[in-house]
Amino acid sequence: MPPTRAPAAIEATALTKTYGTGDRAVPVLRGIDLHVPHGTVFALLGPNGAGKTTAVRILTTLTEPDAGTARVAGHDIRTGQREVRRAISLTGQFAAVDETQTGAENLRMMARLAGLPRAGARTRAAELLARFGLTEAGDRLVRTYSGGMRRRVDLAAGLVGDPEVIFLDEPTTGLDPRSRQEMWQVVRDLTAEGTTVFLTTQYLEEADQLADRVAVLHEGVIVAEGSAATLKAQVGGHRLDATFTTREAYLHLSPRATHHSPETLTLGFPTDGTAGGVRELLDALDPDRTRLSAFALRTATLDDVFLTLTGPSRPKGLTHV
Amino acid sequence: MSEALIMTGRAIRISRRNVDALITAMALPVMLLLVFVYFFGGAIKTDTESYVMYVVPGVLLLCAGFGSSNTAIAVTEDLKGGIIDRFRSLDISGTQILTGHVIASVARNLIATTLVLALAFAIGFRPSATPAGWLAATAVLLAFILALSWLSAAVGLLAKSPEAAGGFTFFVSFLPYPSSAFVQTSDMPTWLQPFAENQPVTRVIDSLRGLLLNQPVGWTPWVALAWCAAILAASAGVSGALFRKRTA
Known part of the structure; x- marks a missing residue:
C-alpha cells in the first residue's frame, strides 16, 4: 500500500x-x-x-x-x-x-x-x-x-x-x-x-x-x-527613513518609497540594512548630496512588506511632480 | 424538520421581545375595530342588523395584514447581519429559516385575532355560525394569514432595508379598503366595483362573513382558499429563488 x-x-x-x-x-x-x-x-x-x-x-x-x-x-x-x-x-x-x-x-x-x-x-x-x-x-x-x-x-x-x-x-x-x-x-x-x-x-x-x-x-x-519572517526578509528586512531638505526632492522620490510622512518630508525605503546596501541606497536617493538632511535605519515591519508588495506607493491626495 | 422547529422557536423568541412591533400589531386592529364601529359605523349602511356584525371580518383581515408584514422586517433584519451565512454554513436551508418566521407570524396573528374577536363579542358581535362554519372560517382565515406571511417573507427578501420592508405594511393595510371589508361594494363607484368585487380580500371577507353569520356562501370559501393557495405557492416559490440570489 x-x-x-x-x-x-x-x-x-x-x-x-x-x-x-x-x-x-x-x-x-x-x-x-x-x-x-x-x-x-x-x-x-x-x-x-x-x-x-x-x-x-x-x-x-x-x-x-x-x-x-x-x-x-x-x-x-x-x-x-x-x-x-x-x-x-x-x-x-x-x-x-x-x-x-x-x-x-x-x-x-x-x-x-x-x-x-x-x-x-x-x-x-x-x-x-x-x-x-x-x-x-x-x-x-x-x-x-x-x-x-x-x-x-x-x-x-x-x-x-x-x-x-x-x-x-x-x-x-x-x-x-x-x-x-x-x-x-x-x-x-x-x-x-x-x-x-x-x-x-x-x-x-x-x-x-x-x-x-x-x-x-x-x-x-x-x-x-x-512566514512573517520570510516576508520581512523578502523586502530587505530593514527600512531606511530619509528626511529631505525640500518638498521638491520629497515629491520626486515619493513614488519609490514605502512610507510617507509629508509633514516631516520623510520617506521610508526598503533596504537589507548592510553598510554597502545603505550607502548604495543613499547614493541613489541623493547623488548630489544636497537633498538629504538626515536618515534613520529601522527593522522592517509587516507593514513595510505589505506596502512594498501591494503599492500604490504614493499616498492619496498627493500629486507628484 | 427539527431545524424548522428550532428556527420557529427562535423567531417566536425574537418577536416576543420586539415589544414595540408586538404592541402595534395587537393595538392597531383593536383601535380600528372601535374606530369603525363607533365613528364611521353609524354612517355606513349595510344589510346586516348592526355595523359591528358587518365589519368584524374586515378588521380581522386588517389585523392579519399588520401582523404578517412584520415578517418582511424580520427577514430583512436577518439579511442585514451575518446570521444567514452562519445558518447556511450549518446547512440550514432558506426554506427552514423562512418557515420559522412564517410560523411565528401565524402565532402572532392568532393572538391578535383572538383579541379582536373577544373585543368584538364585548361590543355586540353575535355570530350564529355552526361548528362546521367556525371550522371553515378558521381554515380560510388561517390560509389567508399563511399566504400573507409568505408573501411578506418574499417582500423581505426583495427589500434592501427594514425601512423599505416596512412599506409593505402600507400596501397590505390598504388592500381591504377597496373591498367588501368596510363598505358594501355595491355602494362604490362603478369603475371600482369589478376590482372590489373580485380581489382576493373580498373573497376572503365574504367567506368569513357568510360562515360566521351562517348565511349561504356557495363556492366563495373555495375561491378564497384557491386565492390563498396561489399566493402562498407563488410567494414560497419566489422566496426560494430570491433567497438563493440574495445569499449567493
Whole structure:
C-alpha cells in the first residue's frame, strides 16, 4: 500500500471569481492557490477590496467559484458541500448572532442546529460561555453587549460543533485595542488545541502575532507567501527613513518609497540594512548630496512588506511632480 | 424538520421581545375595530342588523395584514447581519429559516385575532355560525394569514432595508379598503366595483362573513382558499429563488 500523506486542512488551486458580467465585470479573485496544513494558523492579508472575503466565502461553500478547485477538511467544496459545512465554522465581519436573544440562547440554538440534543446543547452553551468569559453576561440580550463581547459570543457560536477548521473573516476589525488583545488570546488558545485557523485581516500586526504562514492578497492575486519572517526578509528586512531638505526632492522620490510622512518630508525605503546596501541606497536617493538632511535605519515591519508588495506607493491626495 | 422547529422557536423568541412591533400589531386592529364601529359605523349602511356584525371580518383581515408584514422586517433584519451565512454554513436551508418566521407570524396573528374577536363579542358581535362554519372560517382565515406571511417573507427578501420592508405594511393595510371589508361594494363607484368585487380580500371577507353569520356562501370559501393557495405557492416559490440570489 502506498503511504498516505495526511491531506492539508485547506487546499485550493486556481480559484477565480468574477462578479458582474460584460463591461461591468469585476474580477475579484484571479487564480489563487492555497495550502494550509492541519493545526496551523494561516493569515490572508490584504487591503479592503483585495478579495479576502470572497476567498473565505468560496472556501466555506457560501459562494461558488467560477473556476478552480478546493478541498476543505478533506472534502471538495462543490461535491462535498454538506461535509465541508459540518467540518468548519465561519465567523464573519458582521456579528452572526441574534441581538434579541441572550448569549446563552444564541449558543443553545446553534448547538441544537449542530445536532446536539436539548440537554447536550445546554451543557455545551454553558461551557462555551465560561470559556469566553461570558458566564455572567450569558442571560443578557446580545444587544446590550460591548463590541468585544459580541465578537466573542459570535466566535463561541462558531465553535459549538467542534469544527476542524475555523474561518475568521477580519475577527478584530472595529475592536478597541484591549478587545483585540483578548481576541488574539482566544485564537492562540484554539491553535493550542490543534484546530486549523484561516483568518483574514488588514492588520499586519495581527498576521505577525498569530499566523504560522501569511499570504498577501492584492487585487485578486497572491503577491507573496511565507512566514512573517520570510516576508520581512523578502523586502530587505530593514527600512531606511530619509528626511529631505525640500518638498521638491520629497515629491520626486515619493513614488519609490514605502512610507510617507509629508509633514516631516520623510520617506521610508526598503533596504537589507548592510553598510554597502545603505550607502548604495543613499547614493541613489541623493547623488548630489544636497537633498538629504538626515536618515534613520529601522527593522522592517509587516507593514513595510505589505506596502512594498501591494503599492500604490504614493499616498492619496498627493500629486507628484 | 427539527431545524424548522428550532428556527420557529427562535423567531417566536425574537418577536416576543420586539415589544414595540408586538404592541402595534395587537393595538392597531383593536383601535380600528372601535374606530369603525363607533365613528364611521353609524354612517355606513349595510344589510346586516348592526355595523359591528358587518365589519368584524374586515378588521380581522386588517389585523392579519399588520401582523404578517412584520415578517418582511424580520427577514430583512436577518439579511442585514451575518446570521444567514452562519445558518447556511450549518446547512440550514432558506426554506427552514423562512418557515420559522412564517410560523411565528401565524402565532402572532392568532393572538391578535383572538383579541379582536373577544373585543368584538364585548361590543355586540353575535355570530350564529355552526361548528362546521367556525371550522371553515378558521381554515380560510388561517390560509389567508399563511399566504400573507409568505408573501411578506418574499417582500423581505426583495427589500434592501427594514425601512423599505416596512412599506409593505402600507400596501397590505390598504388592500381591504377597496373591498367588501368596510363598505358594501355595491355602494362604490362603478369603475371600482369589478376590482372590489373580485380581489382576493373580498373573497376572503365574504367567506368569513357568510360562515360566521351562517348565511349561504356557495363556492366563495373555495375561491378564497384557491386565492390563498396561489399566493402562498407563488410567494414560497419566489422566496426560494430570491433567497438563493440574495445569499449567493
